[in-house]
Amino acid sequence: MDDVKIGEILLPGDEETQQKQEEKVRRRFWPTFRKAARQIPFSRDVAAAYYCAIDRETPLRVRGILLAALGYFVLPIDAVPDVLAVIGFTDDIAVLTTAFALINRHIKERHYEEADRVLADDEKPA
Template sequence: MALDTPKVGEILTPGSSEEQARQEERVRASFFQTVRRALRSVPFMEDVVAAYYCALDPQTPAASRGILLAALAYFVLPMDVVPDFILGLGFTDDIAVLWAAFRAVRQNIRPRHYQRARETLGEMDR
C-alpha cells in the first residue's frame, strides 16, 4: 500500500515545539530497536540513520529538524497506515515517508551525520 502525496505531506508537517519535543523523545526511545527490525526492509537505511543524527544535531535548521522528527516518529510507531509487523508490507508506508523527508532536507544531512550512521550500522552488524 503506498501513501498518497497529500498524506505524506500531512505527516511531515513540522509541529509546534512541544510536539517536536514529544516526537524527539519517542524517536530517541525506540529508533534503534526499529532500525534493527527494518534493516532488511528499508534499502536506504544509512540515509535513515544519518537523518536521525541530523535531526538531533542542534546545528540543523529548525524546519529541517521538524520534518525529520515527524518522519522518524512515524517510522518508530508500530501501528501506522500499514502496521510494521505485516511481513513484506509493514515498512512500505514508512519508506515513502522517510524518502520524502530525506529528499526535503538532504542538503542539511552532513558528512558527519553519514559517518556516525556508518559507525552505528557497523556496530549493529557485529
C-alpha cells in the first residue's frame, strides 16, 4: 500500500465527518477486532487507539486521524479483503501503523489500561 493512499485515508475530516466516523467505529470495532486480534501483532495498541479516539480529551485532529484509521479497519470492503486470513489485514496494519506513528504520544496510559482490561476479560466492553 503506497504512502499517498494511506495519506488520503488518514485525513482527519471536519467535526461532522468525525462524528459519523466515530459512530461507525463504535458500532463495528469490537466485532472486527475480535476477528483480527490474533493476526495483528499489536492488538493492544489497536484497542488503546480505539479508547484514545473516543476520548473527548484527545485533540480533535488526533481523534480524526485515529477514527479514519479505525474506520478503514472496520470497513467490510477495503484494498485487500479481510477474509483472506493473514494477508487480508496487511493493508489495515499499514494504515494503523502509519496512524500510530503520527499520533503515538497522544495514546495515554489510561487508554492502555482500558485496552488491557478488555483484552483480559476477552469480551466486548459495554
